[in-house]
Amino acid sequence: MASPLPAFVVRRATPELVVPSAPTPHEAKPLSDIDDAAVMRFYSAGVHLYRGDVSKEGQDPARVIREALAKALVPYYPLAGRLREEAGRKLVVECYAQGVLFVEADADLTADDFGDIGYPPFPCYEQFVLEDTAGTEDGGAEPVVDRPLFYVQVTRLKCGGFIFGHRVCHCMVDAPGCVQFVRAIAELARGADAPSVPPVWGREMLMARQPQQPSSYPHLEFQEPAGGPEPDRMLTTPPGDKVCVPFLFGPREIAALRQRVAPLTCSRFELVAACVWQSRTAALGYAADDEVRLSLIVNVRGRPGTPLPAGFYGNAFAYSAAATTAGELCSEGLGHAVELVKKAKSAVTYEHLLSLADLMVATGRPLFAVSRTCILSDVSHAGFKSVDVGWGEAVYAGPVKTGEGPIPGLSTYFLRSTNGKGEEATVVPVCLPKDAMDKFRLEVQALTAGDQL
Numbered sequence: 068m069a070s071p072l073p074a075f076v077v078r079r080a081t082p083e084l085v086v087p088s089a090p091t092p093h094e095a096k097p098l099s100d101i102d103d104a105a106v107m108r109f110y111s112a113g114v115h116l117y118r119g120d121v122s123k124e125g126q127d128p129a130r131v132i133r134e135a136l137a138k139a140l141v142p143y144y145p146l147a148g149r150l151r152e153e154a155g156r157k158l159v160v161e162c163y164a165q166g167v168l169f170v171e172a173d174a175d176l177t178a179d180d181f182g183d184i185g186y187p188p189f190p191c192y193e194q195f196v197l198e199d200t201a202g203t204e205d206g207g208a209e210p211v212v213d214r215p216l217f218y219v220q221v222t223r224l225k226c227g228g229f230i231f232g233h234r235v236c237h238c239m240v241d242a243p244g245c246v247q248f249v250r251a252i253a254e255l256a257r258g259a260d261a262p263s264v265p266p267v268w269g270r271e272m273l274m275a276r277q278p279q280q281p282s283s284y285p286h287l288e289f290q291e292p293a294g295g296p297e298p299d300r301m302l303t304t305p306p307g308d309k310v311c312v313p314f315l316f317g318p319r320e321i322a323a324l325r326q327r328v329a330p331l332t333c334s335r336f337e338l339v340a341a342c343v344w345q346s347r348t349a350a351l352g353y354a355a356d357d358e359v360r361l362s363l364i365v366n367v368r369g370r371p372g373t374p375l376p377a378g379f380y381g382n383a384f385a386y387s388a389a390a391t392t393a394g395e396l397c398s399e400g401l402g403h404a405v406e407l408v409k410k411a412k413s414a415v416t417y418e419h420l421l422s423l424a425d426l427m428v429a430t431g432r433p434l435f436a437v438s439r440t441c442i443l444s445d446v447s448h449a450g451f452k453s454v455d456v457g458w459g460e461a462v463y464a465g466p467v468k469t470g471e472g473p474i475p476g477l478s479t480y481f482l483r484s485t486n487g488k489g490e491e492a493t494v495v496p497v498c499l500p501k502d503a504m505d506k507f508r509l510e511v512q513a514l515t516a517g518d519q520l
Contacts, residue, residue, distance in 0.1 A: 075175045077194045077222060084166035084215070088137040091144035096160050098150075099273035100424035101382045102238050103158035105434045109209040110218075111245070112196045112234045112467045113451065114189050117458040118178045119227020128229040129171035129221040132456060135256035136169065136219060142266050143248055143380075146239060150212050156432050158238060160216075167217040170197050177226035184463045185484035186313055186494045192467035195222050196232040211236050217248075231456065232467075237382070242449040243368060244380030249454050256456040267378035273424055281426035284419050287360070288388040288435040289426070294357035299438045301351065304500045306475050312504060315484065316342075317492035320515040327514065328402040333409060336445050336481060339493050341404035343479070344441050346510035348393050350503040355394030357439060361408060362386045364444040365415035373417040385423050386435055386442070387411045393439075401514060442470070442478035447493065469496035 101107075117128070140147045148162040174194070181190060189195070197220040218234040235245050251262035316324075316339050324338045333341075344361040353359055366384040367373045375383055389411035396404060427433075451464035470478035476498030486492040499507055 072176065072180055072190050075180075077172050077174045079170050079172040079220070082168050082170040082197065085133060085137050085140070085169045085219075086164045086166040087140040087144055087147055088134075089141045091141055091147070091164055092162060093164075094162050096145055096148075096162060096268065097270065097274075098158045098160060098238055099270035099381055100275045100427045101273045101385075101420060102270060103156070103432065104427050105432045106386075107237045107382060108211050109237055109471065110211075110234045111237050111242075111471060112192065112232065113245070113249075113465060114192060114195055114233075114463065114467055115231040115451070115454055115456075115461040116178060116181060116184070116189075116463040117228050117231070117456070117461050119224075120458045123458060124227075127223075128231070128456070128458065129223065131256050132219065132221050132231060132252065133169055133171075135252045135456070136167065138255045139248065139252045139262065140167065142262060143251065145268065146217050146235075146248065148216065149214065150216070150236070150238065152212050155428065158211075160239070166215065167219065168197060168215040169219045170221075172220055172222040174222050174224055174230075176224050178224055178228035178462055179226070181463065186482050186496060187466050187469050187480065188311070188496070189463065189467045192232070195230045196220055196234055196467060198234070211238055228458075228462075231454075240380050241366065241382040241384055242444075242446050243366065244382070246450045246454070247378070247380050250450070253454045253456045264378050266380055267376050268381075269375060269379045270381050272374055273381070273383070273420060275424045275428040276421055279425035279429050280422060281429045283425075284414070284422040286423065286426055287390055288362055288386045289430075289433055291436045292358035292360055292390065292439050294439065295354050297354065297357075299351075300500055300503070301476055302438060302474060308500055309475050309498050310501050310504050311469055311475065311496055311498040312508070313494050313496045314343075314511060315486045315492040315494050316515070317486040317488070317490045321493075323515045324401065327400070328405050331402050331405060333405050335493060337405055337408045337412065339481065339495065340443050341401055341408050342511065342514050343443065343495055343497065344389075344408070345396055345401060345404045346507050346514065347441050347497070347499070349397050349510050350499060350507035352503070352506075353393035353439060355392060357393045358390055359393045359396060360440040361389040361411065362435070362440050362442045363389070363408070363411050364442070365412055367415060367417055367420055370416060375417075383420070385415050385420055387415045387419075388440070437474070437477055440477075443481060444470070444478060445481040447481055447483040469498060
């Protein structure tokens with residue numbers, strides 16, 4: 068668990084633009100019709116916390132990362148460009164080596180001050196991730212047009228360690244794509260001549276078809292759920308009246324959940340997702356006839372029939388919704404919830420993604436519905452820990468927040484960590500209204516109690 072940080076000051080230098088270290092093509096490249104969906108138009112942040120290394124004495128991590136960043140921007144030159152919006156809200160990246168924003172900083176902290184941090188939120192992350200003063204557009208959306216697409220802050224710690232923080236425009240990369248780019252920076256920082264995985268643009272493979280076929284899949288996630296007039300508490304509760312608590316599912320909890328759904332076979336993610344969805348629904352007290360949904364972020368990389376090559380770093384996922392009524396979800400048992408999760412997860416294919424691209428173009432790139440919807444994203448296999456810039460494995464590597472979006476608790480990450488016994492565990496940071504959190508905890512405890520048969 069992260070420790071409360073002592074009083075500290077971060078002293079930032081003046082931010083500067085870092086451009087590719089060698090000439091790159093000057094061109095305009097359309098994003099895919101998945102990339103420029105409304106839901107992608109924000110910046111996602113991550114941090115990597117490293118301890119000092121006596122063998123690196125005299126080497127400045129900020130200089131090492133800055134130089135590696137400039138080299139990485141040669142093969143990844145679109146990330147040094149700027150987005151513009153064309154007719155139909157189509158986004159195009161203008162690649163003219165405009166650069167990414169970089170700043171170095173110093174903080175009166177040591178790596179040990181952060182304690183045994185294994186999952187987000189990262190303490191005081193706003194101090195370690197370079198922000199911009201661009202503000203928000205009407206409706207609260209974060210602007211992405213005509214801004215740097217990648218921001219880096221390297222904060223040196225007084226122990227010799229440092230924090231490598233970054234923010235990236237989600238229109239350009241998804242989580243695996245971001246890790247691929249940051250890993251390329253790390254490889255170049257360690258002396259490689261080129262990234263081990265050459266980047267592939269490939270956005271033409273996820274463009275709307277002609278003629279468009281948006282109705283070939285139901286895309287339930289863009290339709291408002293049925294139910295009574297009562298507003299969703301998750302949307303109306305002020306952030307200050309919510310609490311965020313990490314729930315760890317280790318071997319004991321997983322075994323108890325599997326006992327409940329036997330003989331049904333399922334993955335750890337499907338099992339925990341069903342538990343979280345069912346417990347959250349009960350805790351929020353939705354009416355029995357209200358439609359409730361679980362929206363899964365499902366990536367198509369590596370799935371049968373998907374032509375995306377290794378090195379593709381764009382967005383390659385869809386939100387796939389499982390739906391039922393609150394009464395049915397809470398009364399039919401965990402196995403029923405698992406079956407709904409499995410069905411929603413298996414529905415996402417390359418053809419599904421093409422249908423989504425068609426829908427985006429045909430309907431003006433709408434936002435998906437969020438009322439009575441639990442959004443889950445499994446980033447436990449994204450590879451954040453694999454980013455080694457030369458100082459060894461990070462103490463912490465991953466997202467800075469428990470989920471994305473302006474409404475706390477609407478989306479939740481699944482990550483890997485260890486429990487109090489040192490056992491590998493799935494950690495789910497859950498954010499709920501304060502009074503609902505106690506009910507959620509009781510629901511999870513009941514589901515993970517052993518000897519249920």
